[in-house]
Amino acid sequence: MADIWYPAEQTSQALVPYLDTTAIKRALGERGLSSFLVDRGVALIRSGSIRTHARENAHFNRHLKRAPVIFFSHGMGMITQLYTAQIEDLASHGYIVVALSHPYDAWLVSFSDGRQIIFETKQRKAAGSTELEHIAYENQRIEWWAADIRFALDRLFAINGAKPSATTPIAGHMDLARVGAMGHSSGGRAAARACQLDPRIKSCADQDGVAMMQPFYLTADGRGMAQTFLLFERVRNVPPDENDAASLGMTLVALNMLVDSLRDSKKRALAATGGSFHVLLRFDSTSHMSFSDLPLLQAESAAKAALAVQVLQTTCRYTREFFDKTLGNSASVLYDRHQASHYIDLVEYYPKKQGEK
Template sequence: MIDFIAGPNLSLCELLAATGAVTLVAARWLPAAARPYAAVAASALLAVSTAVLAVTGIRWQLLPVLAGAALALPFALSPALRPLLGRLPGRRLGRRPGEVRRVQPAVLPRPRGGRVRRWLAVAGSAGCLALIATGPVAAWAFPVPQFPEPSGPFAVGTRVVQWTDAARPETFTPDPDDRRTVVVQLWYPARPVPSGAPRARYLGRTEQEARTVRDALAGTAGLPGFLLDGATRARSRAVCDAPVADGGGRFPLVLFSPGSGGVRTQNTAWAEELASHGYAVAALDHPYDSAAVVLDDGRTIRSATASTGDRDADEVLAADWTAIRAADLGFVLDRLEGLDRGEYPGDPLTGRLDTGRTAVAGHSMGGAAALQAARHDARFAAALDLDGFPHGP
């Protein structure tokens, strides 16, 4: 469950590049007097917009647009080059001492009429336009996510923390000394931030982390990672490490567990909306269950959960994984209570979390974990299960 809204399919520069490419193809069919001017103008527009995109980053969706333009370019520019070449002065070439001859300037041959030539031009133009059109279609199918503006009175800050449960062994590894580690992203009410303040990335703290998570998510769907490149470019509405809001009292807590193979940021818009209304939200990455979890030391832990195809065996596995997630949720609440008590000196959220009003939520298997956590831990005053089938006791 990923809750974002799709933004414009093409940026302004991408739209200008596509317009230039289409104009290059169309120039072939304009009146003869207008062809050179249209071709030169379209070429200039395409060159400038492509140069800007080369600096800001060219999305893969624009490659067919540029390919179609490259195919059309020589045919579009040839009418514009003929008059220029026709005005070139002749050259003098010596054949032997004392003898010269004047060579007429090179002139591109004019295409001769004919039904076959015309139909070839029609087919070529149609092919170029079809190639160019795949760019906007791909941009529509794989957009850069745009997140809705939160409706609450608070700005939203976010940060990522990593906690290790020294009392709980990591059951996904054979190392007896390995302990369960979770990565948690917090969203909270923040002070007003300048309009130009950099927004948090959608899929990770850094571009590299975002690409790692993108590739893992794409892999679960059997897709190459570059198709989801828009997700790595996306920015949410929250600001990293923004100062905590002065007003609003103590913030009620909501803990969130994503679906199987999901990641902590999958419900970013939902978390930001709650934070804008005075809640603190903590979303978990569950190592060996989430698609990819990047730890502080740079290690990446990928999902190690997979169904067997046997219904009874899969139910046993699902119950085990749900129990691990529920324990993760309880552990994170322990840490948040400690944070509120001041166990992490200097933390800006100390004294601002109302841990006595805590809800737990989740999607799919995360919803099942939320139900189990609330059933076994009375500190969770409410539970929200988003499309999750209960597993385990």
């Protein structure tokens, strides 16, 4: 299932609801929303006070002949709609965003023909309960997600050859020479994997998607990807202590050696690209879900809601500037490392190695 946002003409059509509560109720029962969101989020959505800026099948913006395309993949167990703020921000700046719902790994996928697939748990549990077993299972799923992205890109090439219509208003308007991929958590790792496999994708952004500190794995001969890469993550940037070691059944010396080894592997991966940006989101004022709408939906006070908005604006801006630079929407310098930000701890750049194309 793919939901596509794009720059559109103004229209008087009704706004698209933030979530299809009827479909959620049909698949998961009366308390379906409550099983996923805290009470405040449920109340806000059911009241209708959470609104999108999107309208279905609006005409493509007549001032744009073609627009670059960005694929988006949700986090494991999440749904696309909970990233609406970030997706709409990209669309409002001239991008077509193709957001994929990965069946069995999303909280709920509702197809247009009425079929519904909820999050799969039996195979996940059978795969094992240790962290390494969990990562091994997710690695298999990442391969499927990357295949989803590549299949969807194949379909876009077919659609783009058609004429725009009431059901395909983006036909002929997609600039498929400028394609990016991004995602949050496992979706970020899937975007990176798709980049490794498919040179048609020109750049990719991974938002807090790492396994054992690795956003993607190098090949046996040390190759990463030819594309420009953004790793935008939230990391507790302090050394481990005795409590951390004890919780893992390790000595502190052994844990420090492991962490150093994993950090070195991450740096090698970031260096084995067409150039990498590494951005750290401030740990104490954010969460893993700060790349989604959840902190705003679940904020228990006006102050927490304001913080969630500010952090989300920061994640939107840095990600958008990355694609502006790599997909040709802007010639401006990406990231001023001297520019202060309340929510960014670190910005590093790993240049493309000499001799690489």
